[in-house]
Amino acid sequence: MSLHLQRDLDALKKEILQLGNVVESAINFAILALVNRDSELAQKAQGFEDEINNKEVTIEEECLKILALHQPVAVDLRFIVVVLKVNNDLERMGDVARNIALRAQYLASQPPLPIFQEMASELPEMVRSMVRKALDSLVTLDVGLSLKVMKMDSRVDEINRRMYTEVRNIIEADVKNTEVALSLLSTSRYMERIADLATNIAEDVVFMVEGRVVRHTGGNRI
Amino acid sequence: MSLHLQRDLDALKKEILQLGNVVESAINFAILALVNRDSELAQKAQGFEDEINNKEVTIEEECLKILALHQPVAVDLRFIVVVLKVNNDLERMGDVARNIALRAQYLASQPPLPIFQEMASELPEMVRSMVRKALDSLVTLDVGLSLKVMKMDSRVDEINRRMYTEVRNIIEADVKNTEVALSLLSTSRYMERIADLATNIAEDVVFMVEGRVVRHTGGNRI
Numbered sequence: 001m002s003l004h005l006q007r008d009l010d011a012l013k014k015e016i017l018q019l020g021n022v023v024e025s026a027i028n029f030a031i032l033a034l035v036n037r038d039s040e041l042a043q044k045a046q047g048f049e050d051e052i053n054n055k056e057v058t059i060e061e062e063c064l065k066i067l068a069l070h071q072p073v074a075v076d077l078r079f080i081v082v083v084l085k086v087n088n089d090l091e092r093m094g095d096v097a098r099n100i101a102l103r104a105q106y107l108a109s110q111p112p113l114p115i116f117q118e119m120a121s122e123l124p125e126m127v128r129s130m131v132r133k134a135l136d137s138l139v140t141l142d143v144g145l146s147l148k149v150m151k152m153d154s155r156v157d158e159i160n161r162r163m164y165t166e167v168r169n170i171i172e173a174d175v176k177n178t179e180v181a182l183s184l185l186s187t188s189r190y191m192e193r194i195a196d197l198a199t200n201i202a203e204d205v206v207f208m209v210e211g212r213v214v215r216h217t218g219g220n221r222i
Numbered sequence: 223m224s225l226h227l228q229r230d231l232d233a234l235k236k237e238i239l240q241l242g243n244v245v246e247s248a249i250n251f252a253i254l255a256l257v258n259r260d261s262e263l264a265q266k267a268q269g270f271e272d273e274i275n276n277k278e279v280t281i282e283e284e285c286l287k288i289l290a291l292h293q294p295v296a297v298d299l300r301f302i303v304v305v306l307k308v309n310n311d312l313e314r315m316g317d318v319a320r321n322i323a324l325r326a327q328y329l330a331s332q333p334p335l336p337i338f339q340e341m342a343s344e345l346p347e348m349v350r351s352m353v354r355k356a357l358d359s360l361v362t363l364d365v366g367l368s369l370k371v372m373k374m375d376s377r378v379d380e381i382n383r384r385m386y387t388e389v390r391n392i393i394e395a396d397v398k399n400t401e402v403a404l405s406l407l408s409t410s411r412y413m414e415r416i417a418d419l420a421t422n423i424a425e426d427v428v429f430m431v432e433g434r435v436v437r438h439t440g441g442n443r444i
Contacts, residue, residue: 053438060435064299071293077286084306168400175397178390182407189411213282216275 005070009079012062013139016083016090019055020135022048023090026097027131027194031124034104034187042108045101052094059087075208082208086138089197093131096197100190103183110180116166118159119188126152126159127191127198134201141209149202150214156195163188227292231301234284235361238305238312241277242357244270245312248319249353249416253346256326256409264330267323274316281309297430304430308360311419315353318419322412325405332402338388340381341410348374348381349413352420359427371424372436375417382414 029045032038063080066072072080130149137145167185171178206214251267254260285302288294294302352371359367389407393400428436 057435057438060303064303067289067303068295068299073290077290081282081286081289081306084303085310088307088310164404168404171393171400172397175394178393182386182390185404213279216279 002070005066005072005076008062008066008070009072009076012059012066012080012083015055015059015062016086017135017139019052019059019087019090020138022051022055023094023097024128024131024135026052026094027100028128030097030100030104031128031191033101034107035120035124037104037108037112039105039108042101042105045104046098048094049098052091056087056091060084063087078208078211082138082204085204086201089200093194093197096190096193100187103187103190107180107183107187110183113170113177113180113184115170115184116162119163119166123156123159123188123191126156127195130156130195130198130202134198134205137202137205141205143206143209146202146205150199153195153199156192160188160192224292227288227294227298230284230288230292231294231298234281234288234302234305237277237281237284238308239357239361241274241281241309241312242360244273244277245316245319246350246353246357248274248316249322250350252319252322252326253350253413255323256329257342257346259326259330259334261327261330264323264327267326268320270316271320274313278309278313282306285309300430300433304360304426307426308423311422315416315419318412318415322409325409325412329402329405329409332405335392335399335402335406337392337406338384341385341388345378345381345410345413348378349417349420352378352417356420356423356427359424363427363431365428365431368424368427372421375421378414378417382410385410 026045026048029041029048033041033045063084066080067077070076130152133145133149133152136142137149163185167181170181170184200215203213203215206212248267248270251263255263255267285306288302289299292298352374355367355371355374358364359371385407389403392403392406422437425436428434
């Protein structure tokens, strides 16, 4: 590999991680705003959109430039394709974080609803940890970490499914709670979506390192 | 451009369109099952998953092969990057179509709820038309068509937002409707997500043809 290619790939890696860090901050602020019912934090969480969008466009242009200039092959080519996909997924995570923040702001202005422990603490914590681990696995190329993320996703799905029953119970107990309960349900779905996107990143890392596709293999993939 | 590259690009175009057709069928069956309360159609709509997943993996491998073998530049390179992204988005559409089908199956077994006209006919029809137009714009490289898709997306968002109020009214009118109404809300969200993914494809086509990024430009992008 030429020194120039190596230098450009290193720069690209740095850029995608920077984007990852910004998106992670947006998610953390949004989730903390939700959990702590803090509308100031919720506003802060909405302030990352432009930075995320600009970085995403720059990174995609960078990938195209490297492909055209250096025509990389094998693992370098796979790395760039993975960066293109991760870039996309990070930007979408940023959008979802913003949606959580908007709901968090509304929910902070309403009386709190009783929700089950897993939704109040386990789910937010798991989602944050999955995002962190997915990004770490991309830096360190640690497939073990990627597999952990993929495994955590089923637990997130389980909590999210329970949330439907929970919201139904809250509404049936007092129909005046409908609007707030629907917003709460949205935040649970949004967190589940971030977890899905983190899982995509983890799967892409496995593909990059091992050259094998672990998408679509369901429960057997781990 | 070498004859070999031309031949491989043509084959790739054919494959991504085939995937598009399968995904479109899955969406059409799922939406028709939902609208006509037809549980047989709903089951049919769930039968496309393996085909979609296999095609997606094949197309990604094909893209990597072409990149490594022919090292394309300029518009050919952009085409392959767009195929990689569209491939991803189509597979995700397939997943969402399956979720609609699952809800449609449940809803068909329950007494029907009164819903507003836009949700019952305009939204499903718009979503199907956006998917069709997005795929057509990819074949014909017709940017005018892509811009139409992007414009339709705001109307879909509007209907989906109204659906929240509607569901709340249905529940508040009779709390026994909660479970069915929540499922109905999910189908509206899923359709909105398919519309989002169709919009991504349309934006990618504009990028491929004009080399300009129209993501993140909000209402000003058209």
